[in-house]
Amino acid sequence: MSQPKIRGIDMSSIKSISTVEVEPAWTTRYEIDFTVAGAETSWDAKAAGNTATQNIGGVTWEVRDVGNASQILLDGDGLKITPTGGDMAYNGSLVLSGARIFCKMSASSALPIYKDIGYGQAIAVQCVVESSQDVAADNDGYGISLVDTSDAAPSILADRYYDSAATNRFANLQGASYEDKVAGSQMKFYEIVYTNGAMYCNAATGNELLAPMTATGFRAAGSTLTDANVDPTSNALDPRNAIFMIYGFRRTSSTNFTPTFKKFRVLTMGISGSI
Numbered sequence: 001m002s003q004p005k006i007r008g009i010d011m012s013s014i015k016s017i018s019t020v021e022v023e024p025a026w027t028t029r030y031e032i033d034f035t036v037a038g039a040e041t042s043w044d045a046k047a048a049g050n051t052a053t054q055n056i057g058g059v060t061w062e063v064r065d066v067g068n069a070s071q072i073l074l075d076g077d078g079l080k081i082t083p084t085g086g087d088m089a090y091n092g093s094l095v096l097s098g099a100r101i102f103c104k105m106s107a108s109s110a111l112p113i114y115k116d117i118g119y120g121q122a123i124a125v126q127c128v129v130e131s132s133q134d135v136a137a138d139n140d141g142y143g144i145s146l147v148d149t150s151d152a153a154p155s156i157l158a159d160r161y162y163d164s165a166a167t168n169r170f171a172n173l174q175g176a177s178y179e180d181k182v183a184g185s186q187m188k189f190y191e192i193v194y195t196n197g198a199m200y201c202n203a204a205t206g207n208e209l210l211a212p213m214t215a216t217g218f219r220a221a222g223s224t225l226t227d228a229n230v231d232p233t234s235n236a237l238d239p240r241n242a243i244f245m246i247y248g249f250r251r252t253s254s255t256n257f258t259p260t261f262k263k264f265r266v267l268t269m270g271i272s273g274s275i
Contacts, residue, residue: 025269026124026211026212026267026268026269027267027268027269028265028266028267029113029114029266029267029268030057030058030059030103030113030114030264030265030266031057031209031263031264031265031266032056032057032059032263032264032265033262033263034056034074034078034079034261034262034263034264035076035077035078035262037056037057037074038074038075038076038077038078038079039075039076041074042073042074042075042076043056043073043074044072044073045063045066045072045073045074045101046063046066046069046070046071046072046073046099048063048066049063049066050063050064050065050066050067051063051064053110054074055111056074056103058111059103059109059111059112059113060103060104060109060110060111060112061101061102061103062101062102062103063100063101064099064100064101064102065086065097065098065099065100066099067085068083068084068085068086068097068098068099068249068250069081069082069083069084069086069099069248070082070084071258072099072101077260078130078260078261078262079101079246079260079261080258080259080260080261081099081100081142081246081247081248081258081259081261082248082256082257082258083098083099083140083142083248083249083250083257084099084250085097085249085250085251086098086099086248086249086250086251087139087249087251088141088145088157088159088173088247088249089139089173096145096147096155096245097249098141098247098248098249099247099248099249100145100245100246100247100248101245101246101247102147102243102244102245102246103243103244104242104243104244105117105123105239105240105241105242105243105244105266106240106241106242107240107241113244113266114266114268116272117239117240117242117268117272118239118240118270118271118272119238119239119240120196120270120271121195121239121268121269121270121271121272122193122194122195122196122268122269122270123146123192123193123194123195123239123242123266123267123268124191124192124193124212124213124265124266124267124268124269125144125146125191125192125244125264125265125266125267126144126189126190126191126192126209126210126212126263126264126265126266126267127143127144127189127190127191127246127261127262127263127264127265128188128189128207128208128209128261128262128263128264129142129143129188129190129246129259129260129261129262130188130207130259130260130262131160131186131257131258131259131260132257132258133255133256133257133258134160134166134186134257135160135161135162135166135255135257136162136166136253136255136257137162137250137252137253137254137255138162138163138164138251138252138253139161139162139163139249139250139251139252139253140161140162140249140250140251140253140255140257141159141160141161141162141169141248141249142159142160142247142248142249142257142259143157143158143159143160143161143169143190143246143247144157144158144159144190144192144244144245144246144247145157145158145159145192145244145245145247146192146194146237146242146243146244146245147242147243147244147245148237148238148241148242148243149241149243155172155173156170156171156172156173156192156194156199156201156237157169157170157171157173157179157192158170158190158191158192158201158202158203159171159190159247160186160187160259161181163181165183166183166184166186167181167182167183167184168181168182168184168187168203168217168218169181170199170201170220170221170222172199172222178222180201180220180222182218182220184217184218185205185217186205187203187204187205187217187218188204188205188206188207189203189204189205189206189207189208189209189210189215189217190202190203191203191210191212191213191215193212193213194237194239195269196236197223197236198221198222198223199221199222199223200213200219200220200221201218201219201220201221202214202215202216202217202218202219203215203217203218203219204216204217204218205217207262208263209263209265212267212269239268244264244266246261246264
């Protein structure tokens, strides 16, 4: 069957109604396979100590709270964290003391991910993580976080977390903090998506990175905005200050577990410098 035409134009070849071509929705700014990077150059981050840095795939990573882990090691297995203490919680004030390594979108980093990020651009951060031992005691957990430490902006967590049962958790840990925990299967893919006050968490049991917003194993959503605060630049995360954390923590339990992070990716959507 032939395609319809309007005034002689083949409509099947039209990319957009206007004269502006539609850009691809998401752009990958950084993607790393930790198993490959670790096989090429190992990094004993615990031995290197707090504030130590490492170039991993062209981006600067930093380590914190090495005293709350017996192991923070990048090798051919991936990035392994064996927590012995610490927390990732909000108890009247932000508590980020779990053993963690992190990289930055643009600010104050020798090798940032994407220095031209604009305020209006959306961010997706994803990881693939495996742990042979699931969390099994209250306040044990591991996962990823998207943080802006500059003001009252949210600190968004997507993780495996134990609270009377093994759950998958979405949490906003600043300002009017809240969390959504659902007991269920141990996920391997975790994702946080943020845009102008809207926050999303998605997870799946598969061990591959997925297109943003397509995972269906666990889904949660939240917002920093209210009817009295509709300005997305107020009490919101500034993508230019974004910090991406990979972590493990074990507040008081004696459970031994080692999450091994296999893959990590950061994507953006929107025009550079947009508001």
